[in-house]
Amino acid sequence: MGWRIKVEPRDLRDLLKRFKNPANYGVIENADIVLEETDYSCGDKLRMFFKLEGKRIMDVKFTSEACLFCNASASLLADLVKGKTVEEALNVKEEDLLRLFNTDSKSPRYRCIVLPLRVLKKAFQGL
Amino acid sequence: MPLDPYTVREDFPILKRVINGKSLVYFNNAATTQKPIQVVEAIKDYYYNYNSDVLRSVNTLSSQATDLYMKARRKIAGFIGAGEDEVIFTRNTTEGLNMVAEALSGRIRIGSVVVTSIMEHHSNLLPWRRIVARKGGRLTIVGMNRDFTIDMDMVEKSLEEGCEILTTLHISNVLGTVNPVRELSKLAHKHGCLFILDAAQSVPHMPFNVKEVDPDATAFSGHKMLGPTGIGVLYVKRNILEEVEPFLLGGGMVKTVTLETQVYEDIPFRFEAGTPNIEGVIGLAAAVDYLHKIGLENIAEHESKLVKHLLEGLDRSIVEIYGPGEADKYAGLLSFNVKGVHPHDVAQFLDADGIMIRSGALCAEPLVNALGASAVARVSFYLYNTLEEVDRFNESLKKIRLLV
Numbered sequence: 001m002g003w004r005i006k007v008e009p010r011d012l013r014d015l016l017k018r019f020k021n022p023a024n025y026g027v028i029e030n031a032d033i034v035l036e037e038t039d040y041s042c043g044d045k046l047r048m049f050f051k052l053e054g055k056r057i058m059d060v061k062f063t064s065e066a067c068l069f070c071n072a073s074a075s076l077l078a079d080l081v082k083g084k085t086v087e088e089a090l091n092v093k094e095e096d097l098l099r100l101f102n103t104d105s106k107s108p109r110y111r112c113i114v115l116p117l118r119v120l121k122k123a124f125q126g127l
Numbered sequence: 128m129p130l131d132p133y134t135v136r137e138d139f140p141i142l143k144r145v146i147n148g149k150s151l152v153y154f155n156n157a158a159t160t161q162k163p164i165q166v167v168e169a170i171k172d173y174y175y176n177y178n179s180d181v182l183r184s185v186n187t188l189s190s191q192a193t194d195l196y197m198k199a200r201r202k203i204a205g206f207i208g209a210g211e212d213e214v215i216f217t218r219n220t221t222e223g224l225n226m227v228a229e230a231l232s233g234r235i236r237i238g239s240v241v242v243t244s245i246m247e248h249h250s251n252l253l254p255w256r257r258i259v260a261r262k263g264g265r266l267t268i269v270g271m272n273r274d275f276t277i278d279m280d281m282v283e284k285s286l287e288e289g290c291e292i293l294t295t296l297h298i299s300n301v302l303g304t305v306n307p308v309r310e311l312s313k314l315a316h317k318h319g320c321l322f323i324l325d326a327a328q329s330v331p332h333m334p335f336n337v338k339e340v341d342p343d344a345t346a347f348s349g350h351k352m353l354g355p356t357g358i359g360v361l362y363v364k365r366n367i368l369e370e371v372e373p374f375l376l377g378g379g380m381v382k383t384v385t386l387e388t389q390v391y392e393d394i395p396f397r398f399e400a401g402t403p404n405i406e407g408v409i410g411l412a413a414a415v416d417y418l419h420k421i422g423l424e425n426i427a428e429h430e431s432k433l434v435k436h437l438l439e440g441l442d443r444s445i446v447e448i449y450g451p452g453e454a455d456k457y458a459g460l461l462s463f464n465v466k467g468v469h470p471h472d473v474a475q476f477l478d479a480d481g482i483m484i485r486s487g488a489l490c491a492e493p494l495v496n497a498l499g500a501s502a503v504a505r506v507s508f509y510l511y512n513t514l515e516e517v518d519r520f521n522e523s524l525k526k527i528r529l530l531v
């Protein structure tokens with residue numbers, strides 16, 4: 001049985017180095033939308049802050065009690081959608097995030113990686 | 128004779144698997160255990176040769192299936208020293224605990240007190256919280272002693288103030304510590320209070336007899352003791368079973384039905400409406416046979432050897448260990464955190480070496496938070512684990528220094 005994902009300790013180390021103090025971590029004081037979600041299966045807790053101007057996303061930040069993968073994914077997602085419209089952000093797919101980690105939905109870290117996207121989609125629902 | 132895990136392993140084909148290029152080390156036994164050939168074969172034999180309805184039809188196949196089913200029930204009841212009419216089959220511990228809470232809800236009135244502990248798995252907290260909320264009662268949650276077992280002084284104080292039900296777990300699925308269940312049941316009964324026990328982590332790992340422990344009800348899961356998923360056991364004392372209402376109504380639980388009324392079946396069948404999980408019961412009986420053959424004493428002893436070895440090898444400069452910290456205070460599991468690394472990342476790191484552990488809040492969030500953590504990593508052993516595997520774990524964990 002060939003599971004594709006295999007994260008070597010070395011990769012983890014690189015990830016940790018890059019995301020120990022992840023970009024976009026923090027609070028937006030006058031955010032337009034703040035949403036927190038906990039993943040029931042892993043317990044990762046993620047809060048995301050969005051600053052909008054009309055339909056354009058001006059800033060995204062997050063705080064968390066979460067693992068490296070969730071933090072890294074939130075940080076990357078924030079970069080990805082900043083400056084985009086809400087509609088464009090809603091078009092980001094799980095696969096887009098998973099690809100950044102060189103993995104797919106069979107990864108043991110699948111839930112950690114897609115949690116930020118779930119928060120974002122919920123935040124923008126009905127906008 | 129002490130247990131030889133290498134002989135035992137021959138019965139568990141899955142342990143030969145290679146994961147991420149390494150031979151599998153399965154250290155997640157508190158979540159669920161692997162199944163020996165004997166259990167899988169028993170289920171296969173049932174389906175190939177005896178599959179039928181049970182306790183209903185007058186034909187040879189059904190009689191043979193019923194005979195197998197009833198023998199299995201007797202064996203499983205005997206395993207915990209219960210009468211065969213005191214054992215109800217459920218899906219798992221969670222269902223068992225929910226069923227007792229509902230069944231005993233008649234005893235909860237405005238102001239009634241149910242006492243539980245901070246150590247509980249969510250499945251022994253939420254059902255009681257809902258019942259007391261619905262009935263206008265109160266839930267008292269007692270804390271822990273410094274040795275990470277339930278605070279007996281606080282239990283006694285709560286019982287003296289008047290209480291209907293005391294409910295706790297036997298072995299903590301987070302801490303691995305063992306609560307003094309005999310004292311707890313004596314204390315409860317002295318104060319005219321029922322004692323309900325979550326035995327999910329004890330029945331699979333140590334000798335357990337309801338006559339000695341004397342709980343009024345106790346629940347455990349087949350899948351945590353080499354049996355299949357979807358089968359659990361709820362033991363309830365005969366006199367209580369006789370007095371409570373059945374949960375589900377329908378086929379298999381009535382003697383006669385007219386257009387106006389019905390007469391319920393005797394216990395325990397009154398509580399097992401519908402076609403039962405026959406393969407589950409037969410598989411669990413095979414698991415019980417297997418555990419008997421090895422001996423529960425031997426399993427407990429083997430696991431404490433593994434815990435001792437694990438503790439000796441853990442590097443305390445990077446690892447924070449939860450619980451008492453002395454090997455003889457743990458049953459076969461232990462939780463820890465690596466300083467500065469999230470437990471999911473620890474789990475992933477070990478996974479790369481073929482080692483499967485559990486990380487997270489372990490369905491016991493209040494306890495994990497009380498330990499000052501939001502998540503932990505957990506190692507949990509069973510009869511097929513070896514000292515060599517513990518060495519592999521300790522070696523792998525040492526490499527995590529690269530991360531911190």
Ligand SMILES: Cc1ncc(COP(=O)(O)O)c(C=O)c1O
Nearest residue numbers: 219220221248250296300327348
């Ligand atoms: C102490 C304890 N209680 C209850 C449960 C629930 O068991 P199950 O998921 O089989 O219902 C578990 C296991 O997860 C447990 O460790």
